Amino acid sequence: xxxxxxxxxxxxxxxxxxxxxxxxxxxxxxxxxxxxxxxxxxxxxxxxxxxxxxxxxxxxxxxxxxxxxxxxxxxxxxxxxxxxxxxxxxxxxxxxxxxxxxxxxxxxxxxxxxxxxxxxxxxxxx
Ligand SMILES: [Zn+2]
Numbered sequence: 001x002x003x004x005x006x007x008x009x010x011x012x013x014x015x016x017x018x019x020x021x022x023x024x025x026x027x028x029x030x031x032x033x034x035x036x037x038x039x040x041x042x043x044x045x046x047x048x049x050x051x052x053x054x055x056x057x058x059x060x061x062x063x064x065x066x067x068x069x070x071x072x073x074x075x076x077x078x079x080x081x082x083x084x085x086x087x088x089x090x091x092x093x094x095x096x097x098x099x100x101x102x103x104x105x106x107x108x109x110x111x112x113x114x115x116x117x118x119x120x121x122x123x124x125x126x
Pocket of ligand 1: 081104
């Protein structure tokens with residue numbers, strides 16, 4: 001085997017390892033969009049992958065006001081003017097598909113997947 005062949009093979013292997021690593025990073029970052037909906041309308045969308053410091057979001061709702069805190073760890077209903085306090089008791093959510101619901105104030109906070117990973121295409125098999 002020539003020396004050049006060995007270099008090419010080494011580069012191919014390195015690219016393959018790099019590609020796998022890159023895909024894993026993308027995978028681990030999917031499901032990190034937090035969407036806050038009020039009255040079935042999208043109020044805010046926060047990308048938890050790129051958020052740096054904790055973000056405090058306060059807004060008026062039917063029964064008073066709500067206070068949501070988003071950070072890289074996830075999103076939490078810190079305070080809500082509602083009778084049942086179910087939304088506050090839900091605590092921190094951070095995984096795709098998780099939800100905080102406040103029925104009295106018609107607030108839904110959900111963690112969505114990245115649009116890229118939601119199209120069902122398996123990148124590895126291509
Ligand atoms: Zn509530």
